[in-house]
Amino acid sequence: MRLPVILFLTAISTVLAGSVPIQTLVFPSETSTSYVEMVPLKPINLKAFTLCMRVATELSGEREIILFAYRTQYYDELNVWRELDGRYSFALSGGSVVFSVPDLGAMQTHFCVTWDSSSGASALFMDGRKSLTKLYKKGHTIPPGGKVIIGQDPDSYLGEFDAKQSFVGEINDVNMWDSVLSDSTIKDMFSGKRVPRGNIFDWETIQLTTNGAVEVVNTEL
Template sequence: MTAGEEKWEAFLKSMAISLVLSLIFPEETDSSYVEMVPLKPMRLNAFTLCMRVATELSGEREIILFAYRTQDYDELNVWRELDGRLSFYLSGDGVFFKVPQLGALETHLCFIWDSSSGTAALYMDGKKSLRKIYRKNHTVRAGGKVLLGQDPDRYLGDFDAKQSFVGEIRDVNMWDSVLPPSMIEDMYLGRRAPRGNIFDWETAELKINGQVEVVTHEL
């Protein structure tokens, strides 16, 4: 390849368009959700769960951001609480973080937890919260379903419209380890980072149910 051809190839790569997939939940329902199929069983002793979300829901209303339920247990649920705090629950009482309110401007969130130390924290737009100790030596069990948009009070059922997600969500990635802060910052800034080994948004199998719009746009 000549020097001129190499320059032309480099130019073409620089002009390549990246398409981003987003899920839009346009209104409250008790039936609309998206099931995400994990790349491997979700038996977890640690995790990093990241996503980009935007919602105009305000006031005293819970919003489910991520729900993983086995037959009998809510294994991992992520919420915006009535008072605006963000939280996650591992088969019981949750851990809560007082952070700036979610809104119409897209927010990058990452939730981290490690069973061996019990350390739990979250990152909001690349900034880390204080650490808390939560569910030390606990294990998240495999064999359930992951849903975006609804909180199942039983296995894939008993949805409550007043807890449903309304807004836009994308870039949901999950790892079975706690990622270093530098990698989370790279993701927030849109730099290339290793993809999730539990969920990889670029290749994830999504099962759409109800009134959920799937849109793509240029990055």
């Protein structure tokens, strides 16, 4: 059994040859054992959020893919999915809101999810382009006390993983805010401009624990 590896990702501020080195999580194959736990900067207790990441995967067809999972002891509090039919969704404590947007592929995509409890306004962004707005879970609060993982969907607290729902591909630049960022800020982020770093997850300083066959490699943003 491969032991977990704890990593601290530190930003390299110098731009070399027009690019910025960045740590990338590579999930090489379908498994029920490979995942990464992410430690938030503060307790997750949210009435709004923006979640962004850069993703590439060659998985296609009738295959669920978990992109992000936050679970407390008894409930899935925030899951982000590619559904069996190729649409994308996120779910807050049951039920989900589903979007028909372009599919992910082998070329990296900048992918964001936004949600605001005050109105229920929800949207996805793909490479800076915004989906239509849908209304979902107005008045809801995402509670603290859980764990966030990348790569698997936990049907119990950090357990009961299904390889057929696992992520295969690469993910980096995962950031999360406790507010809804403006459309222009998300476009700037996609294009590589500096924006305020996430106050829930900040990829430049994030603490990760890897499990299974996940590799951390240096790539360029």
